[in-house]
Amino acid sequence: MNQNIDMFLLNNADNINNKNKLVVVGMSGGVDSSVAAWILKQNGYKVIGLFMKNWEDEESSNCTYKDDLLDAASVADKIGIDFEYINFSKEYKDKVFSIFLKEYSLGRTPNPDILCNSEIKFRVFLDYCLNLGAQYIATGHYARIRKTGSKYQLLKAIDLKKDQSYFLYRLNQEQLSRSIFPLGDICKTKVREIAKKIGLHNFNKKDSTGICFIGEKSFSSFLERFIPVKEGVILTIDGKKIGTHKGVHFYTLGQRKGLGIGGVKDYSSYDALDTGAWYVARKDLKKNIIYAVRSKHHQLLNTSRLQAANIHWIDNSMPAIKNNLYHAKTRYRQLDSECKLLNLNDDELEIMFTEKQWAITPGQSVVIYDNDICMGGGIIY
Structure with a gap:
């Protein structure tokens, strides 16, 4: 041992x-x-x-x-x-x-x-x-x-x-x-x-991935059982229609696969220098519109600030914010990024990153670290 x-x-x-x-x-x-x-x-x-x-x-x-x-x-x-x-x-x-x-x-x-x-x-x-x-x-x-x-x-x-x-x-x-x-x-x-x-038969068992209640099924197919399909349009940032979707609820910021517009050639002049994949860059829930950009590096997908609510601190106390640098991440599979905490109160905070972060997504969690100590975090909105 x-x-x-x-x-x-x-x-x-x-x-x-x-x-x-x-x-x-x-x-x-x-x-x-x-x-x-x-x-x-x-x-x-x-x-x-x-x-x-x-x-x-x-x-x-x-x-x-x-x-x-x-x-x-x-x-x-x-x-x-x-x-x-x-x-x-x-x-x-x-x-x-x-x-x-x-x-x-x-x-x-x-x-x-x-x-x-x-x-x-x-x-x-x-x-x-x-x-x-x-x-x-x-x-x-x-x-x-x-x-x-x-x-x-x-x-x-x-x-x-x-x-x-x-x-x-x-x-x-x-x-x-x-x-x-x-x-x-x-x-x-x-x-x-x-x-x-020690002779455990599962020593080489594959790690579980994904969400248990969805398994190997298509994520959007699973959601359709619970959230009605509501067809809408996919627009470029300057308003040109390039496709349709089945409801903004079924898509997330930064999503590339499943948009059905990969072969679109007549894209907007706004993205004329980009010839890569399309990405979901913005969602308008009220109008049921998805806005897409043809660049992972588009400014709409790369921002240095976020706001979060439903804040939880593990030790029940707010960290010091004046001139203090921490690290945070907005996704599990992501390196920590240097940041400052702003406008801190009991249940909301604003985070300013030193470098821009990709596809910060409402509903996901931002988790804050002081070296290897996980201090807490909140839900991005």
């Missing part, structure tokens, strides 16, 4: 004696949560693995939850821990999916993974586990927790390519105090090595 892993877990739990401490691990059937459960057992915890079913749909069965459930149960048996199954589908639809649909109906692009973490995995799941008598919950997220004085900090993972702190920025002090992230100090390649070495 890697000594660095041991020390991380012991410090995270604030107590060297783990023998009688019960931790429930959210097991998805993937390699990350499987190795997380094994590490916890190796560190002396009493471990229960729990598989959460978060989506149920009579019309479609996009999620591979049955296969994932079998994988999780098999791993639990292999490493010698108790295993349970719980259905949180109702809670997921009420607390995540309903908000997801509402945001899309308003022309915004929400992030269901962030909603799922804040409302299901670290609220409904946490409450359920505490009622079982658990002291902690654990997941296979790549992030770290550090206690400084009486405060808990959320830190980036050591493996920055896999760091998932972006998805966890809405966690609060109570949730962090009850959580363990066993993989925060380990690289993904090492996780797979551990899984193979």
